[in-house]
Amino acid sequence: MTNFNTPNFRGWRAVIVHRHSENMERLIRQLARLGIEAELVWPSLEGVESADIVFFDGDNAYDGVFPWPEGHAPVPMIALMGSEAPGRLEWALRQGVSAHLLKPIGSGGVFSTLVFAVANFNQQRELAAEITEMKSKARLRPKVVRTVISVMQQHGLDEDAAYKLIRDEAMKRRQSVEALCESGFFDPGNGHHSPPKPNRRNTGSR
C-alpha cells in the first residue's frame, strides 16, 4: 500500500470565468466547503493571474479571453461544460484544460475534479520541463560526438574510454555531458593534452 495524503486546498483562491448563475453559486459554495475562496469574473478577467486555479465557461468563452498565450495557463484550468459539441470541446482542449466539470454542478464531483486537475497540471508541467531538457540535450548531441572524437585523438583513447573520461569529468563538475562539451572544456589547445586531473576547476572557461 502506498501513502496518499489527503489533498488539501485550504487557503486557495479560485477564479471562475463564467456569467453569474445558480450553478455558479453552487460551485462557489462547494469550493467554500473545501476551504477555497472563489471569485466569479465576467466579462473582465480581473485577478485571474493571481489565482491558484481557474474554472472557465467551456460553452461561452472565446479566443483571447485569457491574458496568456493559448494553452500556456500558469495554473490548472477546469472547463465547465454544458454543451458537448465537439467544437466547444476542441476550444476547451486548446486552452490546456486539466480537467472538466459538467453543468449542472451538483454536490459531487468538485473535489475529485480539483484533485485530478492539479495532478494532471503538475504532471504536464513536469513532462514539459523534461521535454525541454531532452530537446536541449538532443540539440547538443553533435557537439558531444565531436568532443568524443577530439578526446580520442588527443589522448589516443578508444571511443568508450574517451566517453568515460568526459562523463567522469561532467559528474565531478555536476554538469551534464552535453553542457560540459558545449563549454569547450575538452577543445584542443585548452590545456588538456593529458587526461585532466581532479580539482582543476579553473580551466573550463572558454
Add this chain to the structure above:
Amino acid sequence: MSTQIPIGLLFSVTGTDKYIGIDALDGAMMALEEVNADPSFDFEFVPHVRDPGDSLSLFRRYAEELLTEHNCRNIIGTVTSSSRKEVIPVVEKHDALLWYCCPYEGFESCENVIYIGSTPSLHMVPLFEYVVPRFGANAYIVGSNYIWGWETGRVARELLTACHGQVHGERYVPIGSEDIGRLIDEIEQKRPDFVLNNLIGHSSYAFFEAYKALGERDPHFLPENCPIVSCNITEAEIDSIGQEQLLGHLTTAVYFETQPNAENQSMLDAVHHRYGGERRGSTYMVSNYTAIKMLAAAIRDTGSDEVDPVRTNLHARRFDTALGPLKIDQWTNHAALRPGVGRFDGLGFEIVSAADELVEADPYFVHFDAKEFARKIAEQQKVAPHLRVVK
C-alpha cells in the same frame, strides 16, 4: 384532524446489513410514534417504510417512489455509502432531504443530505488521540474489501505516519469472508502495538474470535497490551461478536449507551419499555431516533416540511438530544458531535475518553493539520508517560 406529514423510512432490514438496518428502523419508528403521541406537535408523521434488502437499484427506485407517489419531503435512511450514493441523485432531483445517520468515510457534502453520523475527523482522530499515547503508533490494519475499509486504512496510514508510526501490515478480506487465519498469523509475527479493525459483519465476528484465541496463547495480544480498535463497532453488534470476544477492546463512537445525559436515560427507558429490557441502544438506533426528533422540532418551528425552511431552521439551532448536544453546520450539513472512545467492560462500553465540547465535522479534512495532530500526541506522551502500557 391534524396535518399528516408523510415521511420515508428506507432501511435494509433483510440482507447483509440487516442488524444495523433493524436497529436504525426501530430507533426511527420509536421517535416517530413519540412525536405522534405528543400533543405539542400539531401534525402527525405518516411513515412509509421500504426495505431494499441488498439491492442497490431498489434504493433508487424506492426513493423515487417515496418522493413522487407518497409526496415525502424527507427520507430517513440508508446505512452503506453505496446505497446513500444511489439515493442522493433522487433527492437532488426532487429537492428533498435525506437524513443519513451512520458513520462513513467522509468526502461528501450534499445540500440535500443532513449528516448525523461521524466522518474520520470525528472517529479516527479521537480514536488515535487516545490509542497512540497509550499503546504506540505501530498498527496492523485489517478491513473488509470495499471503500470503508480502504479509505479508513488510508486515513489511518496518514495519521500514523505523521506520528512516526508504522503500518506493519494492511490486509483486506472479501465482504462476508470468515477466512482470517492468515491475518492472525501475520499479526502474530509482526507484533504491532494495536490492530485497527475495519472489518464488517461476519468477518469482524470471526476476527474477534480468532484474536481472543491468539491472546490466550501469547499475552502480547491480550486487549490490555495490544487492543483491537474499531470505528464501526457499536452496541448493536455486542451479541454477534460475543461479550468475551469483545472484552477489553476499544471502539470510537459519537454515542455510547452508557453516557449519562438525561435525554439518553429517558430514551433508553422508552427503548426498554418498547423493545424489552434486554434491548441495547446503539449509535444507529439513537442517531435515527434523533433525526426524527430534530425533523419534528424543525417542522413545528417552521410550520412546513419543505426543504428550505427545515434546513435553515436546523442550521440555526442547537439541539439537546439522546446523542448529546448537537448542531448542524450550515456549510457541510454535517452534525457537530462529541466523539468518545469506549472500552468494552463485559456489559457495555465504559467511556474512557470523551470530547468536552462539540467537535465540528470536517468531512473533507479541510481544517485538519497532521503536524498539529502529531504534536498534540507527542505532548501527551511527554506529559503522561505513565499512559504507555508497560508490556
